[in-house]
Amino acid sequence: MSRSEKKDMLLKVAEQLFYEYGFRGVGLKQIIKEANVANMTLYNHFASKEKLVEEVLKQRENRYWSYLDSQITFDSDSPFIQAVEAHGCWLKKESYKGDMFLRAIADYAGADNEIENIARGHKIKLLNYFQKIAQIKDEKMEQDLAHQFTLLLEGATSMTTLVGAEKATAYSLEIARKLVEETD
Amino acid sequence: MSRSEKKDMLLKVAEQLFYEYGFRGVGLKQIIKEANVANMTLYNHFASKEKLVEEVLKQRENRYWSYLDSQITFDSDSPFIQAVEAHGCWLKKESYKGDMFLRAIADYAGADNEIENIARGHKIKLLNYFQKIAQIKDEKMEQDLAHQFTLLLEGATSMTTLVGAEKATAYSLEIARKLVEETD
DNA sequence: AAATATATAGAACGACCTTTCTATTTTTAA
DNA sequence: TTAAAAATAGAAAGGTCGTTCTATATATTT
Secondary structure (H helix, E strand, O other): OOHHHHHHHHHHHHHHHHHHHOOOOOOHHHHHHHHOOOHHHHHHHOOOHHHHHHHHHHHHHHHHHHHHHHHOOOOOOOHHHHHHHHHHHHHHHHOOOOOHHHHHHHHOOOOOOHHHHHHHHHHHHHHHHHHHHOOOOOHHHHHHHHHHHHHHHHHHHHHHHHHOHHHHHHHHHHHHHHHHHHHO | OOHHHHHHHHHHHHHHHHHHHOOOOOOHHHHHHHHOOOHHHHHHHOOOHHHHHHHHHHHHHHHHHHHHHHHOOOOOOOHHHHHHHHHHHHHHHHOOOOOHHHHHHHHOOOOOOHHHHHHHHHHHHHHHHHHHHOOOOOHHHHHHHHHHHHHHHHHHHHHHHHHOHHHHHHHHHHHHHHHHHHHO
């Protein structure tokens, strides 16, 4: 394993464990063990656990947006519906038990750190995304639509914990269709 | 402070701190300090931190349902809309930053304990509640409606972290009205 | 008032955490 | 091949955690 492969492995293992057991529930010892690297190799790449968490979040955010971009083709369907469908596929693939960013916001709230900023930034970006594809005449309606769809995705993610990604996605899609139905 | 007052104080302080900083982010030391009781007083009432967490969750669930019951009058409006409104008021009062039960599920997942059961039970109860007030002819539609409204409440709770309880509630209400509009 | 039960502060325990240090081994470059 | 650089395992430091213990003080009950 080369130097950069080790860094990648650390990020991959850390993300998986953090998602499964929470940021505070996983120790660095467990991470280096599962990544098969030495203690100092981790500190060679990441100055601290906080920095590791930050990079894990950035990496996950990048993967999320890459996936969404790859799924959205801007064809016949409404881009709103496509976004909801794409998000649903992401849930099935990688978010089978709730949202990692909300957990980061919750776990590191108050502590004056960069982690909360990164996690919040991801959510803001989601809202901005819907605002961009909601470019319609009535500005109030545009804002409303963007917020409503953001709420829908957040709801679907939460529901995943309860009924699984399959059903959560289906229900969010049903609602989404009713929302666009009227504005088409 | 009587014995039972101390227990109440411990539960109150613990709930507030757990909600603000997370279950793993708060130590018993901080709790007994803010509750103004001795170390052993806590262990006199709660066998362990886990038991304390369990009772905090039970207490919060009771307060949630009491509040919902007090707000729902079964008058002219749809009971669905009333539930969404009541949940919105709860968010403004006590859930300004996300859902405590989802965090409990996430933080204590895998560990074979009672905590996850309690938190999950609360969510199931929410779903059952909507299933009960959705008693309509078409069973498929009934199931769908119940799930959709549960998703809406979950979405509103999540959005609170992002845009505050006021807006989150408003957007969830707008969606809710569209959902009942068609089935009335 | 005496006896019993409960609350108190504070120390102590062992476990685990993040981070640093050290001495040895492996890889890379000259 | 030899010198420099990087990675290794493992110990150790310094901290916090949940929990238990102890001895003193405070309430409650008889």
